[in-house]
Amino acid sequence: MTALAMAVSDSLTITRRNLIKVKRVPDLIVFATLSPIMFVLLFRYVFGSAIPVPGGLSYAEFLLPGIFAQTVVFGSTITGASLAEDLQKGLIDRFRSLPMARSAVLVGRTVADLLLNVLTIAVMMITGFVVGWRINTSIGEAVLGVLLLLTFAYAMSWVMAFVGLLVRTPEVVNNASFIVIFPITFIANTFVPIDNFPSVLKTFAEWNPVSAVVQGARELFGNVVPGAPEPNGWALQNPVLYVFIWVAVFLAVFVPLAVRTYRRTASR
Amino acid sequence: MTVMTDAIVVEGLAKRFGVTTALDGVDLTVAEGSVLGLLGPNGAGKTTVVRILTTLLLADAGRAEVLGLDVVRDADAVRASIGLTGQYAAVDEYLTGFENLEMVGRLYHLPKAEARSRAGELLERFDLSGAADRPAKTYSGGMRRRLDIAASLINRPRILFLDEPTTGLDPRSRLAMWEFIAELADGGTTILLTTQYLEEADRLADRMVVIDRGRVIARGTGDDLKAQVGGQRLEFTLSRAEDLTEVAARLRPLAFEDARTDEQTRRLSLPVHGGTELLAEALRLLEGSGVEVLDVGLRRPDLDDVFLTLTGHAAEDVPTADETTSEPVPAAGGTR
Numbered sequence: 001m002t003a004l005a006m007a008v009s010d011s012l013t014i015t016r017r018n019l020i021k022v023k024r025v026p027d028l029i030v031f032a033t034l035s036p037i038m039f040v041l042l043f044r045y046v047f048g049s050a051i052p053v054p055g056g057l058s059y060a061e062f063l064l065p066g067i068f069a070q071t072v073v074f075g076s077t078i079t080g081a082s083l084a085e086d087l088q089k090g091l092i093d094r095f096r097s098l099p100m101a102r103s104a105v106l107v108g109r110t111v112a113d114l115l116l117n118v119l120t121i122a123v124m125m126i127t128g129f130v131v132g133w134r135i136n137t138s139i140g141e142a143v144l145g146v147l148l149l150l151t152f153a154y155a156m157s158w159v160m161a162f163v164g165l166l167v168r169t170p171e172v173v174n175n176a177s178f179i180v181i182f183p184i185t186f187i188a189n190t191f192v193p194i195d196n197f198p199s200v201l202k203t204f205a206e207w208n209p210v211s212a213v214v215q216g217a218r219e220l221f222g223n224v225v226p227g228a229p230e231p232n233g234w235a236l237q238n239p240v241l242y243v244f245i246w247v248a249v250f251l252a253v254f255v256p257l258a259v260r261t262y263r264r265t266a267s268r
Numbered sequence: 269m270t271v272m273t274d275a276i277v278v279e280g281l282a283k284r285f286g287v288t289t290a291l292d293g294v295d296l297t298v299a300e301g302s303v304l305g306l307l308g309p310n311g312a313g314k315t316t317v318v319r320i321l322t323t324l325l326l327a328d329a330g331r332a333e334v335l336g337l338d339v340v341r342d343a344d345a346v347r348a349s350i351g352l353t354g355q356y357a358a359v360d361e362y363l364t365g366f367e368n369l370e371m372v373g374r375l376y377h378l379p380k381a382e383a384r385s386r387a388g389e390l391l392e393r394f395d396l397s398g399a400a401d402r403p404a405k406t407y408s409g410g411m412r413r414r415l416d417i418a419a420s421l422i423n424r425p426r427i428l429f430l431d432e433p434t435t436g437l438d439p440r441s442r443l444a445m446w447e448f449i450a451e452l453a454d455g456g457t458t459i460l461l462t463t464q465y466l467e468e469a470d471r472l473a474d475r476m477v478v479i480d481r482g483r484v485i486a487r488g489t490g491d492d493l494k495a496q497v498g499g500q501r502l503e504f505t506l507s508r509a510e511d512l513t514e515v516a517a518r519l520r521p522l523a524f525e526d527a528r529t530d531e532q533t534r535r536l537s538l539p540v541h542g543g544t545e546l547l548a549e550a551l552r553l554l555e556g557s558g559v560e561v562l563d564v565g566l567r568r569p570d571l572d573d574v575f576l577t578l579t580g581h582a583a584e585d586v587p588t589a590d591e592t593t594s595e596p597v598p599a600a601g602g603t604r
Contacts, residue, residue: 017363017367099348
């Protein structure tokens with residue numbers, strides 16, 4: 001078997017193993033589906049009753065792309081926590097003692113989490129339709145919107161894979177990452193327009209990649225007011241390009257870093 | 269005598285974790301087809317040796333070869349020819365027993381059909397057929413350990429590493445495990461086994477290496493070691509600690525060395541040569557002393573006795589970075 005064929009085969013084996021776990025642990029399905037439904041309903045009806053969206057767009061249309069982004073970003077912690085759990089339980093030792101590709105455990109993990117995200121986004125879209133969110137563009141653009149979300153989520157997964165291997169405890173992965181993930185998803189255009197943010201936060205929000213993911217998704221789903229003024233800053237004016245720059249940087253930095261950490265790590 | 273080749277060669281192995289020295293120049297060899305018992309208390313460095321040999325850890329100094337392959341330079345080839353069962357059963361608890369073995373088989377790059385038939389075969393062999401389709405989460409400790417060993421045998425490895433295979437198991441599972449290991453050894457598998465129990469090493473291993481604080485302090489066959497440690501142990505538990513000195517003095521003629529006493533447990537251990545007739549003799553010597561004996565028995569020397577003889581100190585429980593894990597250490601019956 002060539003090295004590449006081996007890496008692909010091993011990664012598929014690990015992906016399959018991770019998906020079996022999703023099937024057997026109802027908590028994961030609940031986390032992946034129920035909590036986004038809850039977020040959609042809460043924000044739609046609680047915040048939606050008080051937050052005016054410029055240009056007369058309905059809050060449901062404004063909100064849903066934000067919730068999609070927030071959910072997949074939060075979901076990336078699953079990657080880190082699961083790897084930390086495997087490490088704790090000695091499974092990483094087992095895998096590292098096998099003649100398998102050194103990248104397979106990480107690729108299999110991130111790919112399984114990507115598939116989980118597909119399910120999550122599908123559930124949220126259906127919930128969105130029920131509460132008044134609409135896709136106002138072509139199928140092609142809508143698919144691109146989903147791909148944008150998934151690509152960013154996949155890159156975040158690799159960041160969290162590195163964190164998980166470094167931190168080694170699932171609980172710590174969750175707690176530590178929320179300290180970062182909460183601000184980056186909230187200091188953004190996720191739930192409210194950023195025009196009235198205090199200046200420092202506004203600048204942060206304008207260059208925050210999560211804002212760009214949300215802006216890109218809004219444009220691709222057609223959840224913007226036609227003819228509305230362009231957002232401030234190059235990043236939000238070119239959200240898709242800006243997101244892909246982040247994705248490229250994340251992957252270029254964290255894939256090698258995570259694989260290197262995996263090779264050296266042992267469940268002490 | 270036939271000349272056997274060495275399946276494992278370790279020379280001058282050293283490893284530090286921060287300020288802790290885990291290994292301080294370990295040399296050992298394991299002849300092909302034989303069983304080596306690596307004996308030592310917690311924290312002695314046993315697991316570190318296994319980790320280095322199984323390519324999980326890099327040594328700071330020294331050399332290790334498995335089947336003539338360098339564990340660093342030829343790590344992939346080493347991984348393809350060994351099996352490892354760690355101290356904590358590394359099975360995926362969400363997967364069924366069958367799925368666990370099938371997965372490991374696939375990761376050894378066996379064709380799908382072969383991975384599946386091999387999984388079935390091993391489940392049968394390790395008495396797990398009935399539980400094949402249940403998630404490993406529902407398995408008992410002994411079943412998990414058996415599944416773990418089955419996983420390490422998927423690829424029919426020529427060399428098997430067993431890191432404390434019976435720690436935390438109940439006596440019945442331990443006996444069953446001993447039988448499985450003896451069977452593998454009979455089948456010609458080279459085995460390196462770590463243990464804290466002299467009895468276990470004595471029963472399973474052809475040769476033993478005793479390590480303490482990262483150094484080899486003794487090596488040889490079980491008989492060599494027992495000859496060094498000598499005889500049996502006559503053990504008394506008294507109701508009053510004050511009587512320990514008197515009992516030690518009265519029984520001194522029976523022993524070939526001074527008795528060991530422990531005030532706290534009110535216990536006295538006397539190295540003796542001989543059998544049960546000594547029990548009667550000892551009790552006769554105590555007649556009329558007024559000493560109240562709670563418990564008396566004759567037992568074989570254990571790791572503590574080996575340590576006391578070889579190092580002058582008892583087998584200590586010094587956890588070092590290599591043998592502590594973030595999981596709670598399972599209660600190991602028999603450790604002190």
